[in-house]
Amino acid sequence: MxxxxxxxxxxxxxxxxxxxxxxxxxxxxxxxxxxxxxxxxxxxxxxxxxxEPVVRAVTDALALGDTGYPAGTAYAEALAAFAAKRWDWHGVAVERTAIVPDVMMGAVEMLHLVTGPGDPVVLNPPVYPPFFQFVAHMDRRVTEAPLGPDGRLDLDAVARAYRTATAGGGRAAHLLCSPHNPTGTVHTADELAALAALADRYGVRVVVDEIHAPLTGDGTAFVPYLSVPGAENGLSLMSASKGWNLAGLKAALAVAGPAAAADLARLPEEVSHGPSHVGVLAHTAALTDGxxxxxxxxxxxxxxxxxxxxxxxxxxxxxxxxxxxxxxxxxxxxxxxxxxxxxxxxxxxxxxxxxxxxxxxxxxxxxxxxxxxxxxxxxxxxxxxxxxxxxx
CATH class of the missing domain: 3.90.1150.10 (Aspartate Aminotransferase, domain 1)
Structure with missing residues (x-):
């Protein structure tokens, strides 16, 4: 029984x-x-x-009528502190972050920065279904690099996909899911470094959805993509949404590697109007006190x-x-x-x-x-x- x-x-x-x-x-x-x-x-x-810290942050905001537009860098500062303590990663530079409505819309905005209409985007199926839907809606083309039979990244398949994606000499991106949804796989430092080396070799820009990172337990080390050698021109999307069940309180952060700062600087200012101010407060409280x-x-x-x-x-x-x-x-x-x-x-x-x-x-x-x-x-x-x- x-x-x-x-x-x-x-x-x-x-x-x-x-x-x-x-x-x-x-x-x-x-x-x-x-x-x-x-x-x-x-x-x-x-x-x-x-x-409880999330509930307190939201109810205090409502009691104050603090329901306007988001402002400031508290969310980014909270993420930087959380990443340093949780993952021993000190690479979240507040000046290389931007608030975005949520991780998927943030990924769309990052892909807009590094690709154009008709350009290929590499995916690793089986993968979160909206990846396919949003890429198609953006007028980009999916190039697949399926996971291996063990549910892990197949680097040979990634290399083939990169060759295919860049064969015409145009721009290409890789929308990476890390940790991977639906398998729950946590990519290792070696796997991510090898992927970054391939991306550099073929000129593919990596945009990584790391929304599930807080849900990695003590028995496994989550490795932020931007922390591995060669990933300096990557773009990451992070959020407290999945870790603390905050999908209805919209807010996420785009984080640029040092070599991608200029790309992130081109993000339209109006994108920062999309996140919920109350959402930003809730996510900040989760990362800080939750x-x-x-x-x-x-x-x-x-x-x-x-x-x-x-x-x-x-x-x-x-x-x-x-x-x-x-x-x-x-x-x-x-x-x-x-x-x-x-x-x-x-x-x-x-x-x-x-x-x-x-x-x-x-x-x-x-x-x-x-x-x-x-x-x-x-x-x-x-x-x-x-x-x-x-x-x-």
């Missing part, structure tokens, strides 16, 4: 704080997309109460990864699952179940559990589903039980 683990000592596990009845009162995408009989384990919203809460969350996610592995072994032993090193997501290989390319559709129809469809993540996604681990152990247990019931 699967056992549900107890809270870690110290700050309470935020993943054990909210019951299903209270969660169903939420009006966000996760809880309102499907009917009430569906258990939602799909989009990356976490079933947690907010960290680390104890984050550590409790990371312990809870580790426990949920162990629980998921036990549940799958008990109820769905044919499903292959390699626990990720970061993110709040699980990438499940369901091909042995014989449910076709889109098993999420079967789990939804027959089991009334909503998961993210693997084919949406591009090459390598068929036969897979993405499951959001950031929920209570009880909901996670019920979700796997429903998945198993869909097979009968």
């Amino acid at each position: 699967t056992r549900i683990s107890h809270d870690a000592p110290g700050e309470p596990n935020p993943l054990r704080a909210l019951g299903l009845d209270r969660l169903r009162r939420r009006t966000s995408m996760k809880w309102r997309t499907h009917p009430d009989d569906v258990l939602p384990l799909w989009v990356a919203e976490m079933d947690v109460p907010l960290a 680390t104890a809460w984050l550590d409790a969350l990371l312990s809870g996610l580790d426990a949920n990864r162990r629980l998921l592995r036990e549940l799958l072994a008990e109820h769905l032993p044919q499903v292959r699952y390699q626990p990720g090193e970061s993110t709040c997501l699980a990438w499940l290989d369901c091909r042995a179940l014989g449910l076709g390319d889109d098993p999420a559709a079967v789990f939804l129809e027959r089991g009334r559990v909503a998961l993210s469809a693997g084919p949406d993540f591009g090459t390598g996604g068929a036969g897979h589903v993405r499951l959001n681990l950031a929920t209570t152990p009880e909901i996670l247990t019920e979700g796997v039980r429903r998945m198993a019931s869909a097979l009968h």
Whole structure:
């Protein structure tokens, strides 16, 4: 019988704080997309109460009527301090940062700076579906460098993609996901340095989405892309959004390597009007005062990864699952179940559990589903039980 683990000592596990009845009162995408009989384990919203410092920052702002336009560098300063303490990275220079509405819109703006219409953008599928959608909407072309069978960067595939992307002599970029969504893979320093060397050789500009970086636990070292040799002309997007469940409080930071400062300086001034001022305050508070809460969350996610592995072994032993090193997501290989390319559709129809469809993540996604681990152990247990019931 699967056992549900107890809270870690110290700050309470935020993943054990909210019951299903209270969660169903939420009006966000996760809880309102499907009917009430569906258990939602799909989009990356976490079933947690907010960290108290975040709540305090937001409520203080509302009490003051401090709901105007964002200003100042407090967010960048908070990120710099967090990165230095958490990752031993001292490379966030405040003067080489800019606030942007969110990570994806920030990535779009960075790609506008280093590519033009029709230029190729390299992606590593299976990868976060909006990468494909936003690149296409920008009138750029996707060039794929799929992950290897081990779910890690395939540097030979990256080199081939770079050669293809630059064959015509034009500009090209690589939109990198680090840590990787959906696999939870954390790229190593050696992998990132090798990628930076390839980018330099072929003249490809790397734009990296590092939104899941805070969700990397103590057992794995997150390596900021801009910290590796050769990455000086890279552009990074960072945010407290995923680490502290702040998707509805829009704010992110673009960070330029030393050789990309001039590119970031060309960012249109009006982009800085897009982030929410209250969002900036919330993200700053999270990075500055929310680390104890984050550590409790990371312990809870580790426990949920162990629980998921036990549940799958008990109820769905044919499903292959390699626990990720970061993110709040699980990438499940369901091909042995014989449910076709889109098993999420079967789990939804027959089991009334909503998961993210693997084919949406591009090459390598068929036969897979993405499951959001950031929920209570009880909901996670019920979700796997429903998945198993869909097979009968």
